Amino acid sequence: MKKLIGKVTEEEKNEIQTFFERRNGLNELAKILTVDNTELYEKLVKDMSETERNFQSWWDKMADKYQWESVDGGSWEINFENCNIMLVMPKKGGEL
Amino acid sequence: MEKIKENSSGWSNGMARNITFIVTKDCQLACKYCYLVGKNSNERMTWEVAKQAIDYILSHEDDFKEESVIWDFIGGEPFLEIDLIDKICDYVKIEMYRRNHHWFNSYRFSFSTNGINYHTESVQNFIKKNIEHLSIGITIDGTKRKHDLNRIWKTADMKKGGGSPEEERGSYDDVARNIPLWLEQFPNAGTKVTISSADIPYIKESVLHLYSLGIHEVNINCVFENVWQEKDDVKFEEQLLELADAIIDGEFYKDYTCSFFNENLGKPLDRKLQNQNWCGAGKMLSIDAAGNFYPCTRFAQYSLRDKRAWMIGNIYDGIDKNKLRPFLVLDRCIQSTLECIECEVAEGCAWCQGENYDSADTSTIYQRSTAICKMHKARVRANNYYWNKLFRKLEFKGIAKKESVDYAKLSNSNNLIC
Amino acid sequence: MLQYLIIQLDNTSTSFCHYSNTKNRPLLITLDNLKNGILFAMKENLMVQYVLPDYELPAEYIEAMESIDNTKIASYQSVYANNADIVVLNGWNKEYLFDKDDVYVLRVDKKELFGKCSEIKEKIKMCRRLNIVITDVETFTDVDFELYRSVLKEFSIALEDSFAADFVAQLNVLTDRMMLDKMNNCNAGCDSITLAPDGRFYVCPAFYYENEYNIGSLVDGLDIKNPQLYRLEYAPICRHCDAYQCKRCIWLNRKTTFEVNTPSHEQCVVSHLERNASRELMMSVRERVEFLSDKEEIKDISYLDPFDLRDEWL
Structure with missing residues (x-):
């Protein structure tokens, strides 16, 4: 179950969307890049951890700014089409 | 509160640069409404042409300033050339990354397919490898009788330039069997x-x-x-x-x-x-098997009934910007x-x-x-x-x-x- | 509205514009076609401009030609050069003898124009009017644009002196823009059409020589498809432009952009270099003498290709 808990600005959304796209790009690049391509491989590894860090720090920064509701075991999700932030509730026992 | 589902505006809200590879002019089908009057099985893009096209495009970043890119593959039927497409996509990803090209942060690979080869191992492997960046549309025209009215298999006689209505065989069953797999992989397709x-x-x-x-x-x-x-x-x-x-x-x-x-x-x-x-022709770039550039696929010779192809350059000489001016001021x-x-x-x-x-x-x-x-x-x-x-x-x-x-x-x- | 009928009398009649005459073997228009062309012009109220060959025409042709008021264009080498209203100089030759009352068209490529600039400059004051036509304008590069800017500067110096001395020499690429308040282009297909030696109508002689489409014939009549595209209102770049002296060459448009109503980058930049040089010349002369006081100053602009402003129009 998802619950609408807030909204970010268009600029804030663009920022996280760029990190999101880059992370996806790096992940799919990792599937085809081999270790023998030393130069690119090292760049990729470094880039992946940096992008992950940027990604996480965006959520920390926004959570701090907007003080979004949270629950144990839940997670936040952003809808890139309307900038809405959703709280994804944890599944209860027996729920599929 | 009741809602009305909205039509989607498409990825990147229509603001991406569209680059189309005409990888083949061949297709398993011979749809009666197909505007591609010059389809054939001879003109297949080679890896050398594709690579040179990519190199040209990525090394002219100033001429391609849009924030996003859609690398589009059409035919004929693009999945007939899945091995070439796989190689192209790998090269595109590596080169965008190696060159620190701004498109690495915003790209898609897009396909418009008849769906017949969708389930094959090579297509499925490709999908798994690129799942986060894919947009695949399968064309299915509706009910079996509607679909089979137009979307028929090419017969041996058609390949030779003949064919009769008695031989017509619709393609609905061959496409419909792949719809569940497609929707499982792309639920919003x-x-x-x-x-x-x-x-x-x-x-x-x-x-x-x-x-x-x-x-x-x-x-x-x-x-x-x-x-x-x-x-x-x-x-x-x-x-x-x-x-x-x-x-x-x-x-x-x-x-x-x-x-x-x-x-x-x-x-x-x-x-x-x-x-x-209204039309985006001129803001797109199509490349054919010979390495020629067009403002849109519809301006390549195989799409035209009565006019000469509107070529705007090629992978060797680059884009002739004068040939694009009429599109950009229209x-x-x-x-x-x-x-x-x-x-x-x-x-x-x-x-x-x-x-x-x-x-x-x-x-x-x-x-x-x-x-x-x-x-x-x-x-x-x-x-x-x-x-x-x-x-x-x-x-x-x-x-x-x-x-x-x-x-x-x-x-x-x-x-x-x- | 159609005003002029250009009659290309022979395949070898000189080019007077950007195109090259690609047909070397003489083919004279038939006498019937010539007479029917003149009849057409009379019925449609058109002024006739004959483009003459270098050789002597049969007497019955001359007789027919003179049955209507006309203008004659001939090459410097033509037997008709002395009687022509416009004399065409194909390439530069410093031995050319100019007549102070005559109008000349000088067809030169960029290499010759840049190389012989100082010789050409001296001749500007020796004729009533000199029209320079650059025959390879579509090949201009950024370096050529700069060279052309310098050439225009040189010509301006010569003209400025003559204006100060009260002799108004005319050089199309510099003086036309000063006199104009609106577009004054070639207007082929709109104001003028061409009758070729094959008896067919063409937008201009270039369309005949380059094996482009015809727009009818004396037998079937004139049939201009999409006629609006030859008009200024339907030229998406030119209708916003104030390089009023630009030829807006329909054939070069067709050759370089595939569309008769859309000019190439090169044509636009060359015309704007001329426009801006005209502006500077006009200002310089006005500092010395009263000059064209009924004309407005040409505005200072920041672009050389109006195409760059397209986002403001759309």
Whole structure:
């Protein structure tokens, strides 16, 4: 179950969307890049951890700014089409 | 609160640069409405040509400033060349990354396929490898009888230039079997349906059939070519009215879309404020097997009946920007007749720059084809009916009209298929 | 509205514009076609411009030609050069003898123009009017644009002196823009059409020599398809432009952009270099003497290709 808990600005959304796209790009690049391509491989590894860090720090920064509701075991999700932030509730026992 | 599902505006809201590789001019099918008059099995893109095209594009970043890119693959049937496509996509990813190209942060690989090879191991491996960056549309025209009316297998005789109606074999079963797998992998995928004269009686059943298959977004439009018979507009309107009733009575509007119905349709257009060209030709780049560049695939020779190809350069000499200037300064009024400019229901009436060129009296893109006029007017009448009926229904259910309109804001009034 | 009928009398009649005459073997228009062309012009109220060959025409042709008021264009080498209203110089030759009352068209490529600039400059004051036609304008590069800017500067110096001395020499690329308040282009297909030796109508002689489409014939009549595209209102770049002296060459448009109504980048930049040089010349002369006081100053602009402003129009 998802619950609408807030909204970010268009600029804030663009920022996280760029990190999101880059992370996806790096992940799919990792599937085809081999270790023998030393130069690119090292760049990729470094880039992946940096992008992950940027990604996480965006959520920390926004959570701090907007003080979004949270629950144990839940997670936040952003809808890139309307900038809405959703709280994804944890599944209860027996729920599929 | 009741909602009306919106048509999607497409990835990157239509602001991405579209780069199309015509990887093959071959196809397993011989669809009767296909505008590709010059299909053949000889012109397949080589890796060398593809690589040089990519190198040219990525090394001219200043000429390709759009934030995003859609690397598009068409044919013929693109998945006939899946090994080449796989190699191209790997190279594109590596090169965008190696060059620190701004597109690495915003790209998609897009395919328009007949779906026949969708389940094969090579296609599936490719999908798994690139799943986060894929947009794949499978063309299924509706019910079996509607689909098989046009989308038939190519026969051995056709390959030799012959073929008879008795030999015709539809492709519905070969496509439909892959729909569940496709929707499992791309739950939000839409399909495109093309309507020609003979398809009109099957519109309603086809759209509903596609909904029943689990396809939530049906992008449907009439062909731009001059194929329409007398009274086709009347039959078309009847079908759309029946479809409108079915969608509203069955409450499909909550979770499904059909691009025939669009609230921003059928109003007059302002000569100055709404004078933009509709078609994106010239803002795209198509590359064929010989390494030639075109402003859109519709300007390659295999797409043209009566005109010479509109080549804008090649992978060796680059883009001749002069050949793009007419596209980039083209506006709506300059290519339209006075009747079109003053039309009371102009909004949403689309055109294809390639078809305009192909059917023009002279070799120009500045003469708009009006073959679709009576069909657009019929669509507008049915569309008006649809929204009046839907809003009335929602009003009775206690949802104020204004609120419904807010829900129904459709993001792209020209959600049509090229 | 159509005003002029150009009659290309022979395949070898000189080019007077950007195109090259690609047909080397003589083919004289038939006498019937010539007479029918003149009849057409009379009925349509058109002024006739004959483009003459270098060789002598049969007497019956001359007789027919003089049955209507006309203008004659001939090459410097033609036997008709002395009687021509416009004399065409194909390439530069410093031995050319100019007549102070005559109008000349000098057809030169960029190499010759840049290389012989100082020789050409001296001749400007020796004729009533000199029209320079650059025959390879579509090949201009950024370096050529700069060289052309310098050439225009050189010509301006010569003209400025003559204006100060009260002799108004005319050089199309510099003086036309000063006199104009609106577009004054070639207007082929709109103001003028061409009758070729094959008896067919063409937008201009270039369309005949380059094996482009015809627009009818004396037998079937004139049939211009998409006629609006030859008019200024239907030229998406030119209708916003104030390089009024630009030829807006329909054939070069067709050759370089595939569209008769859309000019190339090179044509636009060259015309704007001329426009801006005209502006500077006009200002310089006005500092010395009263000059064209009924004409407005040409505005200072920041672009050389109006195409760059397209987002403001759309």
